[in-house]
Amino acid sequence: MKKVGLLGGTFDPPHIGHLVIAEEVYHELGLDEVWFIPSNEPPHKNKATTTVKHRLSMVEAAIASNDHFLLNPIEIERPGKSYTFDTIQLLIQKHPDISFYFIIGADMVEYLPKWNRIDELVNLITFVGVKRPEYELKTDYPIQVIDIPGLDISSTMIRERLAERKPVTYFIPPSVRQVIKENQLYEPRERS
Incomplete structure (x- = not known):
């Protein structure tokens, strides 16, 4: 049976941390692919600051050089x-021959008790928890833990740096930076 990792998020913007997590889990679990699933409206966060079209373009740019990373727009659709x-549920219906591994950060592991229909969900997929420096991976739910190199990078931090005209070189792939520039995303704030 094919093994596919799922990495969801707003990806507003996608950054090196997302790519490192996906690659580490791919390698550690011997996955066939990792699918990046941009969310339409995440239930636990505010809406994305950029349009769906731009977020899809940024994810496509971020993963273009990796043949085992794919974009799946199921939540956008x-x-x-x-x-x-x-x-x-939709993925299992469409792909009954795939075992899915849902990749989440330690912050989301702590949030699992609040997830919609979590008791049913843990019977459908394998949760893979990746460590983040400021969180512990403690939960009563079954998760497979993967140690990854610590990268304290977030999309929020990148948006703030761009708004303050600070460099984001090495935090995001050059291809993502190009999409941001071309579409004038995360415009800098006026200095006072």
């Missing part, structure tokens, strides 16, 4: 809040 349970 579905209106409303993006609940993981609904996404997984």
Whole structure:
């Protein structure tokens, strides 16, 4: 049976941390692919600051050089809040020959008890928890833990740096930076 990792998020913008997590889990679990699934409206966060079109373009740019990373727009194609349970049900219906591994950061591991239909969800997929420096991986739910190199990078930090005209070189792939420049995303704030 094919093994596919799923990495969801707003990817606003995608950054090196996302890519490192996906590659480390791919390698450690011997996955066939990792699918990046941009969310339409995440239930636990505010809406993305950029359009769906731009976020899809940035993810495509970020993963273009890796043949085992793929973009899956399943949550973008579905209106409303993006609940993981609904996404997984659709993926299993479309791909009954695939075992799915849902990759989450330690911050989301702590949030699992609040997930929609979590008790059913843990029976459909394998959760893979990746460590982040400021979080512990403690939960009553079954998760497979993967140690990854510590990278304290977030999309929020990148948006703030861009707004303050600070460099983001090495935090995001050059291809993502190009999409940001071409579309004038995350415009700098006026200095006072």
